[in-house]
Amino acid sequence: MPQIKRLAILDDYQDVTLRLGPWDRxxxxxxxxxxxxxxxxxxxxxxxxxxxxxxxMRERTPFPAALIERLPNLRLLITTGERNRGIDVAACAARxxxxxxxxxxxxxxxxxxxxxxxxxxxxxxxxxxxMRAGRWQTAIGTGLEGKTLGLLGFGKLGRRVAAVGKALGxxxxxxxxxxxxxxxxxxxxxxxxxxALFREADVLTIHYILSERxxxxxxxxxxxxxxxxxxxxxxxxxxxxxxxxxxAALREGRLAGAGIDVYDVEPVTADHPLLSxxxxxxxxxxxxxxxxxxxxxxxxxxxxxxxxxxxxPIRVITG
Numbered sequence: 001m002p003q004i005k006r007l008a009i010l011d012d013y014q015d016v017t018l019r020l021g022p023w024d025r026x027x028x029x030x031x032x033x034x035x036x037x038x039x040x041x042x043x044x045x046x047x048x049x050x051x052x053x054x055x056x057m058r059e060r061t062p063f064p065a066a067l068i069e070r071l072p073n074l075r076l077l078i079t080t081g082e083r084n085r086g087i088d089v090a091a092c093a094a095r096x097x098x099x100x101x102x103x104x105x106x107x108x109x110x111x112x113x114x115x116x117x118x119x120x121x122x123x124x125x126x127x128x129x130x131m132r133a134g135r136w137q138t139a140i141g142t143g144l145e146g147k148t149l150g151l152l153g154f155g156k157l158g159r160r161v162a163a164v165g166k167a168l169g170x171x172x173x174x175x176x177x178x179x180x181x182x183x184x185x186x187x188x189x190x191x192x193x194x195x196a197l198f199r200e201a202d203v204l205t206i207h208y209i210l211s212e213r214x215x216x217x218x219x220x221x222x223x224x225x226x227x228x229x230x231x232x233x234x235x236x237x238x239x240x241x242x243x244x245x246x247x248a249a250l251r252e253g254r255l256a257g258a259g260i261d262v263y264d265v266e267p268v269t270a271d272h273p274l275l276s277x278x279x280x281x282x283x284x285x286x287x288x289x290x291x292x293x294x295x296x297x298x299x300x301x302x303x304x305x306x307x308x309x310x311x312x313p314i315r316v317i318t319g
Contacts, residue, residue: 004076004305008051009033011060013267020291021298026305029053037061037267045070052076053308055301058288059084060266065091078102078304080297081288082315085210089319098308101315102300109287110160113205113235116259117144119281120231121203142229145169150201151189152218153208153236154179159187161205173197176208198225203233210237220245226255233259235287238266243274250277261287 007026009017012033023031032051037060038044044067048054053076056063063077068091075097079087082101092099119125122141130138149165151158154174162172172189175197184191198204204226208214218232218241226232232255234241243264249255257279266285268275274282300315307314 002075002311003309004029004053006030006032006051007053007055007305008048009055011035011037011057013060014289016294017055017298020294022302023298025302029305041067041070049073053305054078056080056084056087057297059086062086063091064088065094068092068095068097076100076305076308076313078301079317080104080301083317087317089317093318098313099317100304100308100313101317102297102304103315104288105290105293105296107157107160108290108293109157109235110164111290112261112283112287113157113161113207113233114164116233116235116261116281116283117203117205117231120233120257120259120279125281144203147171147202148173148200150174150197150204152176152197152204152206154184154187154189155207158205158207159189161207162188165203170203173200177213194222195225198222199227201230202227203231205233206236206240208236208240210240215239216242218242218246220248223249223255228254229256231255231257231259235259235261238263247273247277250279255279257281259283261285 007029009031012035015035017033038047048071050073052073054074055078057080063086065088068088077087077092077097078100080102081104087099089099121144123139126139145168147170149162149170149172151162151172151174153176158174165172166188173192174184174189175192175194179191181191192200208217220242223245246258250258259281260274261283262285274280304314
């Protein structure tokens, strides 16, 4: 049976992978943990060439065909989660590389979505900073009861976000390209057309998979339709929103605020324009970053290696 000799664990920003997984079951495997992300492909090839197995954390490091073809020793590529649009599935198949996923835990992005919404609406970061500086009650927040929650995308995550909105007394409206009135109603929302979603929402939250069809889905025209008092939250993928158009809307006061967890290029640099945009609450792609989820990810990665070594790969991603 094939044995894995060397495993590269990529993009462990928080230095937790070895602590949160049952890696002792793979005592025969040499494990190398990398905490940084290399954007230069030549440098990445130099780093990864010796490894026959790689564990990728979500889409932090993309694996296009040009990279996969330059890793002759690679036999097993694992992604945390059940899909990874940054990895070329066809290139893996062409090279004979097994591409496996892992389970995940619950829907942690729902928690973060509401954290961003509440932080923006009640101006929590701003007021906490003011209080620490000796100033008391310097601004008034916005209550959510009676407001309209707009959901761009109404799959598993969108429905769970809507359930919290309903509990807070919000009206929920939703749109996606294939959403029916019946499906929306079953999830506790009213289906509207795309233009109405942006026009009516007091809070617009995005729960769409990134694809060529959804790239730039929220552009200057959509942002111009929104109320100046509205809030926009994106915990899905950065390129779904036109970043330049969003920053312009914030700086010109055409949008009351934005909560952003995802960016066009990650990690963001110190001069990223969103960092200086007004009325924002920004987090570094934390949607899936919970201890519970990481434990499930890394247990799944260990199982994927064990199954590969038995000649019976599991959770193989083929499309």
